[in-house]
Amino acid sequence: MGSYTPNPSRSFMSDNIAGASPEIVQAIVAAATEHVPPYGNDTITKAARQKLQEILEREVDVFPVSSGTAANCIGLASLVKPWGSILCHPDSHINNDECGAPEAFTGGAKLVALPGKDTKLDPDTLRAAVRRKVHDVHSVQPSVVSISQATESGSVYTLDELRELCSIAKDAGVRVHMDGARFANALVHLDASPAEMT
Known part of the structure; x- marks a missing residue:
């Protein structure tokens, strides 16, 4: 069996095989310096919930997961x-x-x-x-x-x-x-x- 070598200009394999953009890395580093409540009660999850409700035009909940x-x-x-x-x-x-x-x-x-x-x-x-x-x-x-x-x-x-x-x-x-x-x-x-x- 051969190994798969993705062509970055045409690969739609998955977003979890690529590195994160500098803006995302900066946001993660900034968030990691804060003390925040768990279980979706943090400001980032609340902001994501609000933004998705605006986009989807309905009430939603947000559960960040890894994949x-x-x-x-x-x-x-x-x-x-x-x-x-x-x-x-x-x-x-x-x-x-x-x-x-x-x-x-x-x-x-x-x-x-x-x-x-x-x-x-x-x-x-x-x-x-x-x-x-x-x-x-x-x-x-x-x-x-x-x-x-x-x-x-x-x-x-x-x-x-x-x-x-x-x-x-x-x-x-x-x-x-x-x-x-x-x-x-x-x-x-x-x-x-x-x-x-x-």
Whole structure:
């Protein structure tokens, strides 16, 4: 097996493999000199919460974590019971690149991969999946739909596609999780506001 050598001018591998910009390093150093309360009660987390509420045009909470995998897993764990299923695309990051972490963090919830063209979930396939074996005590229960926006292959759900998938989930009492690793890219592509996409 060969080793991977990223080309910095074209690598979209992950933000956690690159060094931090000088502005970020300076902000971290400045924050590290302060005495602040824990558990999100510090001024930086409060400011981040306020800024995200303005951007998303709704009430949100902020939980800083070390990586996208941590964000996905903690978010999913808050949405699904151990006997639930997380419906996702086969090529989604949670299904392909998080090495069992979603299952571990959720206490055993099962990832159920649903096929779809262009790395997107298909509405008809999702509609059938959210109805599959509902209330069957011998089967995992459809609990969460996880959508990657933009997808791992670079395709982007339109706002109408997102609305349709969310409507299918809502009608079935299934929650929606969005892997937003490429959220900003999708916003630019769609020329949409964050509030429109969430």
